[in-house]
Amino acid sequence: MNAIDLNCDLGESFGRYAMGLDDQVIPLVSSVNIACGMHAGDPSVMRKTVRMAARAGIAIGAHPGYPDLQGFGRRDMNLSPDEAYSFVLYQIGALAGFCAAEGADLHHVKPHGQLYNRAATDRALADAIAAAVRDFDSKLVLVGLSGSCLIEAGETAGLRCANEFFADRNYTDQGVLAPRSLPNATLTDEAFAVKRAVRAVREGTIESITGKTIRISADTICTHGDNERALEFVRELRRALEESNVQIKPIGS
Template sequence: MFTVDLNCDLGESFGRYALGLDAEVIPLVSSCNVACGMHAGDPLVMKKTVAMAADARIAIGAHPGYPDLQGFGRRDLNLSPEEAYAFTVYQIGALAGFCAAQGVELNHVKPHGQLYNRAAVDADLASAIAQAVCDVDSELVLVGLANGKLIEAGRARGLAVAQEFFTDRNYTDEGTLVPRSRADALIADEEFAVRRAVRAVKEGTIESASGKTIAIQADTICVHGDNAHALEFVSKIRSALESEGIEIKPVE
């Protein structure tokens, strides 16, 4: 039996600014990653998002990012490992508080944006993030880019790890995400994206942007809920996985 988690980054609204289709996406996924107020989100949004996820009985994860609201956490702030550790502990603690207040468990941690991308290739940054997760709660699952440094750092500390695959993002020959600055960073062909998601789970391989076959482990698949076709896309992926006999369940 093949199993995979479907996760989505949620709770990214802030103040009077609304972002994403959180209420509509939540019933279609098995886990969510909630912004913790640094790159997006705020206390009221965090509280609301945790409540919606709890009602839907999906797994809840912290989604810490760089302290960069204006850049949505997608700019490289070049934090020191000490700073990255502190900001990660701070954000996990904030979301854990909202989970505790509502009687639900925090399940995992998945860094956001450039913090995530850099931790996939920077061993020192990955080590700081993994140590932060371990020090807050060693039972939390650490989510990172498949085959990346963050996965290695989590394993080194005895954490449960989940290797993540992005079905709507292109990959380099080295297995990293194609930078968003490139025109081919995103995959627009939904049918192709759905087929490669099934292939990643069942065969453990995908094609890079150049056409090279690369190995990948997909414990969890990220789907985005902040574009016009998000709901249709997530529905298609879920239906395709289930039709292939793939069970959708949270990472643990």
């Protein structure tokens, strides 16, 4: 039986601004990546989301991003490697504090947004992120774009790494995420997206944005909880994976 982790980026509400269907998505996934207050989230939201995930018994990860609340962490801030190290370490420590208070373990780290995207191709930035994860706790799993510089940096740092596949995003012929500036960067055909995700797990290949067959490694599949169809999509994706004899469980379990 094949196995895959199904993860979701959550905890992205801020103050009086509510975002996502966290309480409904959590029971459907095997791990969550919780915003750490820089690109989204705040201390109260972090605590609440950690508590919900801990009670559901799923793996909890830190989701550090650029210090960019207004841009939701999707703008490139061009931090130096030293600055990136400090910001990532700070955010991991913040979420770990809430995990400790709830009696839960911090399981993994997945960078957010443009920090994640840039680390996929910028080895110096990737090394800084990997170093921050290692120096905080070398047993944490580092999640990165499949086959990217971040995965290479994590492995060099001696970390366990998880290649991530995005169920609802298009890929270029080079195997990287299609830029959000493209009108078809995000998949809108849910049936196609679900079928493609199952193919990625079972065959290790997907169809690129141009229709080309490309290789992909998938240890974990990312879904997003910040759109109106999030709940239905995650539910359908989980059902399709299980019907294809794919077991859903956290990385390393």
